[in-house]
Amino acid sequence: MAKWMEQLGPESDIIISSRIRLARNVEEFPFPVALTKSKSKDLIKKVRDTILEGNTTLKNDFEVFELEEMPQLERQTLVEKYLISAALMDQSEKSAVLLNKDESVSIMVNEEDHIRIQCLLPGFQLTEAWDTADKIDDVLEESLKYTFDEELGYLTSCPTNVGTGIRASVMVHLPALTMTGYINRILQAASQIGLAVRGIYGEGTEFTGNIFQISNQLTLGRNEREIVANLKDVTLQIIQKERDARNTLLSSNRIQLEDRMYRSYGTLANARILSSQEFMKLLSDLRLAIDMKIIGGISMDVINQMMVMAQPAYLQKSAGKPLSVNERDIRRATIVREKLKNIT
Amino acid sequence: MICENCNKNTATVHVTKILNDKKTELHLCEQCAKQSEGVPFDTSFTINNFLTGLLDSIHDSPIKVDYIKTTKCDHCGMSYGKFKQLGRLGCSQCYNAFQEKLIPLIKRVQGSEVHTGKVPKRAGANILMKKEIKRLKTELEKAIRSEEFEKAAVLRDKIRETERQLHQDN
Numbered sequence: 001m002a003k004w005m006e007q008l009g010p011e012s013d014i015i016i017s018s019r020i021r022l023a024r025n026v027e028e029f030p031f032p033v034a035l036t037k038s039k040s041k042d043l044i045k046k047v048r049d050t051i052l053e054g055n056t057t058l059k060n061d062f063e064v065f066e067l068e069e070m071p072q073l074e075r076q077t078l079v080e081k082y083l084i085s086a087a088l089m090d091q092s093e094k095s096a097v098l099l100n101k102d103e104s105v106s107i108m109v110n111e112e113d114h115i116r117i118q119c120l121l122p123g124f125q126l127t128e129a130w131d132t133a134d135k136i137d138d139v140l141e142e143s144l145k146y147t148f149d150e151e152l153g154y155l156t157s158c159p160t161n162v163g164t165g166i167r168a169s170v171m172v173h174l175p176a177l178t179m180t181g182y183i184n185r186i187l188q189a190a191s192q193i194g195l196a197v198r199g200i201y202g203e204g205t206e207f208t209g210n211i212f213q214i215s216n217q218l219t220l221g222r223n224e225r226e227i228v229a230n231l232k233d234v235t236l237q238i239i240q241k242e243r244d245a246r247n248t249l250l251s252s253n254r255i256q257l258e259d260r261m262y263r264s265y266g267t268l269a270n271a272r273i274l275s276s277q278e279f280m281k282l283l284s285d286l287r288l289a290i291d292m293k294i295i296g297g298i299s300m301d302v303i304n305q306m307m308v309m310a311q312p313a314y315l316q317k318s319a320g321k322p323l324s325v326n327e328r329d330i331r332r333a334t335i336v337r338e339k340l341k342n343i344t
Numbered sequence: 345m346i347c348e349n350c351n352k353n354t355a356t357v358h359v360t361k362i363l364n365d366k367k368t369e370l371h372l373c374e375q376c377a378k379q380s381e382g383v384p385f386d387t388s389f390t391i392n393n394f395l396t397g398l399l400d401s402i403h404d405s406p407i408k409v410d411y412i413k414t415t416k417c418d419h420c421g422m423s424y425g426k427f428k429q430l431g432r433l434g435c436s437q438c439y440n441a442f443q444e445k446l447i448p449l450i451k452r453v454q455g456s457e458v459h460t461g462k463v464p465k466r467a468g469a470n471i472l473m474k475k476e477i478k479r480l481k482t483e484l485e486k487a488i489r490s491e492e493f494e495k496a497a498v499l500r501d502k503i504r505e506t507e508r509q510l511h512q513d514n
Contacts, residue, residue: 025436027436029435030419030434030435031432031433031434033432034420034421034422034434034435112432137462138465141464141465141466142466145466146464147436148464148471149436149439149459150471150474151457151458151459152439152450152458152459153463154459154462155433157433158431158432158433159433159446159453159454160453160454163459163461164459164462194455218454218456219454220454220455220456220457220458220459221454221455221457221460222460222461223460223462224461224462227461325350325352
């Protein structure tokens, strides 16, 4: 289980997780898009040796996984836990990931860039995530020579990452802003100040379960701390707006709100078939009900765990066999029922 | 129309196959079409495509000159045409090879062309020194202009010392 699913961080009533990702490339190797399979293996070995054979404490904390040697369901589960990207999985024959024990750090090798350091923490912990990623970057840099240009900074395969190579993001749950319709204005404003808003599984995915991913778009011209601070400031404002909207809903429509939450809870606790769409919608209601202390006795980490356990690959992995869409919907309902039964 | 495969999503991809005079029709949703074999399907309109679409629209020249399409990166063999198609560069040398087009593009999407963030300690030691010299020189100019000659002398010595170090390292 990944750290962000197991523990709760600051502001966890709204911020599910915080993430920092650094893109780095190594000199003397073409970028992954132009890399042969044998060269890609050389690079994996280089990165692996730096971490696992080096003189730092990282050596006992990390384990390496070559994606080629993993069953497809395992790879997909890592994507569902946000530990690797879909792009890394799509080139399994060339890629690898180094994971630490509590699954808060993943070092992806041969994604779009040679190295992508990701630090993923529960709640609102952007600065902490940056500090960790920064340190790991320093360790890697001691034995790897990065592609770096005096003017342009870290050179990356796609010019949208050039410079700092940093992508800072927060995963936020904004049900009240969605219900009250303010969300569109906020999303618009965010994009005007250089932030991108996406669905929970990254670029091009839908907004499901009122969960949004907000990240910086620009990587050049500002330093890492400024980029992180900018996202932090905006996120703090969004948190405040969401809390205000929640209070407004509570004072103006309390009974309707409670009714909706208890109905969603009832369905989750009793349904025999749950599609992923319906599940995410109901889970958003339950998450909000817990945050607003309308429904008690359920801890938020259970909600985060259910969100991942109800994903297609995770369902099939836990069932120990491939499942059709219908079978998955049935299994999803069973798992959710059991999770909620254990609590109440 | 509902997708014939998953019976769930709306069918947005319609395929008509004629094989040995036999006509078959297939109506699929985007997801199923991607997984289905024999259906040529590529709607991967990514940020990369979008980005490279901007490449040639930067210089609003009335005459389109395509000579740069033949440019190749000597180091990895990536052609400019291929970069436009993929939206990804083949190696760090590509930044030099396609500089003429790439720098305006970077300036346009990033709003800047100068990195001010982290510098790798090892690979960037020289760079840090060069940046320091640049900074000292601006200070020196300022000091001279405001006739603070004592301060200027200190700065001058600092510059000489840093330049000597840089020289040694090389």
